[in-house]
Amino acid sequence: MPALAPHIASVPASGIRRIHELASDLTGVIMLAVGEPDVAVAPHIAAAAKAAWDADETNYAPNGGIRALRSALVRSLAERNGLSVELEQVWVTVGATQALHQAMGLVLDAGDAVLVPDPGYTTFTMNARMLQADPVAYRLRVENDFLPDFDELERLVTPSTRAIIVNSPSNPLGVVFPEVVLRELLAFAKRHDLWVISDEVYERFVYGTEHVSVGSLDEDDRVLSVFSLSKTYAMTGVRVGYLVTPPGLTDVMRRVQEAAISCVSTPAQYAAIAAIDGPQDAVVAASEHYRGNVEAATALLDDRGFRYLVPSGAFYLWVDVSHASGGDVASWAERFLLDQRVAVAPGSAFGRTGEGWIRLCAAANREHLVEAITRLPAPRG
Numbered sequence: 001m002p003a004l005a006p007h008i009a010s011v012p013a014s015g016i017r018r019i020h021e022l023a024s025d026l027t028g029v030i031m032l033a034v035g036e037p038d039v040a041v042a043p044h045i046a047a048a049a050k051a052a053w054d055a056d057e058t059n060y061a062p063n064g065g066i067r068a069l070r071s072a073l074v075r076s077l078a079e080r081n082g083l084s085v086e087l088e089q090v091w092v093t094v095g096a097t098q099a100l101h102q103a104m105g106l107v108l109d110a111g112d113a114v115l116v117p118d119p120g121y122t123t124f125t126m127n128a129r130m131l132q133a134d135p136v137a138y139r140l141r142v143e144n145d146f147l148p149d150f151d152e153l154e155r156l157v158t159p160s161t162r163a164i165i166v167n168s169p170s171n172p173l174g175v176v177f178p179e180v181v182l183r184e185l186l187a188f189a190k191r192h193d194l195w196v197i198s199d200e201v202y203e204r205f206v207y208g209t210e211h212v213s214v215g216s217l218d219e220d221d222r223v224l225s226v227f228s229l230s231k232t233y234a235m236t237g238v239r240v241g242y243l244v245t246p247p248g249l250t251d252v253m254r255r256v257q258e259a260a261i262s263c264v265s266t267p268a269q270y271a272a273i274a275a276i277d278g279p280q281d282a283v284v285a286a287s288e289h290y291r292g293n294v295e296a297a298t299a300l301l302d303d304r305g306f307r308y309l310v311p312s313g314a315f316y317l318w319v320d321v322s323h324a325s326g327g328d329v330a331s332w333a334e335r336f337l338l339d340q341r342v343a344v345a346p347g348s349a350f351g352r353t354g355e356g357w358i359r360l361c362a363a364a365n366r367e368h369l370v371e372a373i374t375r376l377p378a379p380r381g
């Protein structure tokens with residue numbers, strides 16, 4: 001076989017995949033390692049997908065998405081995100097995953113640096129490596145309430161830095177950045193002329209706080225916003241997301257979409273229209289379900305004396321197990337899976353700052369979630 005491009009070897013493996021593979025070989029495992037909503041897709045969304053298939057809506061769609069979907073997204077962005085955009089600024093993508101890759105590909109050249117949250121979603125680092133750019137971790141530390149430390153950010157910027165990735169509500173933390181922090185991040189980006197890539201896939205799941213879209217605060221066209229229908233509408237396998245760009249990128253976006261995907265599955269786009277324009281009660285119900293799970297889980301974590309982050313968004317619990325993990329939480333999570341039949345994501349999979357922590361997915365059956373927490377080794381006996 002001829003050699004692969006050398007930089008491909010630098011694309012890191014996902015630390016969650018290992019747990020997932022181990023868990024698949026076992027029976028009776030409580031699976032809390034992946035971010036999969038445990039609710040079903042709403043019937044009107046499934047019906048729209050089926051109707052599209054039945055009507056033979058199976059041809060190529062325009063690169064940016066079918067017009068009716070882009071129009072629905074323009075309306076939704078105005079109503080739900082305070083983002084006033086034209087149709088040509090909204091690009092339908094294969095989930096947030098492709099939107100992220102596209103956004104990073106638009107602004108990063110080989111050798112450029114991009115600031116990524118640590119702990120942060122693994123794909124940020126993987127994408128940077130795919131593009132031969134350098135991911136530079138900015139830490140979200142417990143001592144700083146899991147918010148960015150602006151002194152650290154200033155120290156990390158170099159002449160090669162081109163972008164910062166912001167993910168609020170955050171995976172894995174569930175932290176939601178307040179508007180004042182987002183404004184500070186924008187000011188920081190402006191000072192150093194950086195792009196801001198804002199991953200907002202958990203926008204609709206916030207508890208006792210407001211989600212603010214960074215793009216709604218953008219004054220000088222430096223924000224690329226990444227959204228997804230995956231988590232909001234429990235349609236992770238349907239693969240529909242969207243990228244919102246500043247104005248003026250129509251031509252370049254059409255070209256890069258053509259090169260990358262041509263277009264998103266046409267029936268999936270019809271399902272997406274039904275999701276965006278249709279009744280939202282399933283989203284509200286899912287959010288209440290996750291909130292209830294978080295409350296049940298945190299009550300038990302309190303009882304058992306764990307240190308954890310109370311999530312104000314997304315559907316994860318970030319729990320300190322450093323009293324048990326002996327400085328290697330990845331190995332500990334494997335042992336815990338084998339001994340206790342509970343799959344959790346080791347915090348180190350999300351960056352160095354996650355060592356000693358685990359992420360539990362709270363989008364799960366409540367009894368299973370509570371049972372899993374009873375099996376965790378408590379700090380005091």
Ligand SMILES: Cc1ncc(COP(=O)(O)O)c(C=O)c1O
Pocket residue numbers: 035094095096097098121167170171199201227228229230231236240241
């Ligand atoms: C922060 C974050 N961004 C993006 C994604 C990818 O979402 P999608 O299914 O839309 O590709 C995920 C999925 O877990 C995520 O947690």
